[in-house]
Amino acid sequence: MDEYLCVVALARGGEGEAAFKARLSEFWTHVLRTMPDTFERVYAESSEFEPHDGALSRRYLVESPAVETLCEALDRGGLGFLTPDPDDVYSKYEAAPPEWFWIEH
Numbered sequence: 001m002d003e004y005l006c007v008v009a010l011a012r013g014g015e016g017e018a019a020f021k022a023r024l025s026e027f028w029t030h031v032l033r034t035m036p037d038t039f040e041r042v043y044a045e046s047s048e049f050e051p052h053d054g055a056l057s058r059r060y061l062v063e064s065p066a067v068e069t070l071c072e073a074l075d076r077g078g079l080g081f082l083t084p085d086p087d088d089v090y091s092k093y094e095a096a097p098p099e100w101f102w103i104e105h
Contacts, residue, residue: 002043002063002091002092003063003064003089003090003091004043004044004061004062004063004064004089004090004091004092004095005061005062005064005067005084005085005086005088005089005090006059006060006061006062006084006085006088006090007059007060007061007062007067007070007071007074007081007082007084008052008057008058008059008060008081008082008084009024009057009058009059009060009074009079009080009081010052010055010056010057010079010080010081010082011023011049011055011056011057011080012055012080013054013055014055015055015056017049017056020049020056020058021049023078023079024058024079027073027074027077027079030073030077031070031073035069035073037066038066038069038070038073039105040105041062041063041065041066041070042060042061042062042063042066042070042103043061043062043063043092043095043102043103044060044061044092044095044100044101044102044103045058045059045060045100045101045103046058046059046060046099046100046101047097047098047099047100047101048099052082055080057082061090061092061094061095061100062084064086064089067084071083071084
């Protein structure tokens with residue numbers, strides 16, 4: 001069974017939903033085009049933005065082997081993120097709609 005870790009992308013303080021959504025879209029387009037193998041390992045995206053310490057956040061379930069590469073890409077792309085806890089493992093069955101969108105590959 002595949003194991004997934006939760007990667008949480010963070011907006012800048014005071015950044016609105018539209019601006020954060022646009023930056024995420026640009027980031028994921030870049031990952032899809034330049035790192036397709038990593039993109040293939042992203043299983044699901046949370047369906048809503050959530051507050052985190054006064055900023056917006058978005059959660060992603062990512063196959064464990066791709067997490068480090070994805071976090072490096074987030075950092076290079078200027079997106080903040082929470083360092084995933086390697087002991088907080090999810091199965092794909094925990095990414096159920098409507099709380100999660102499955103990412104089609």
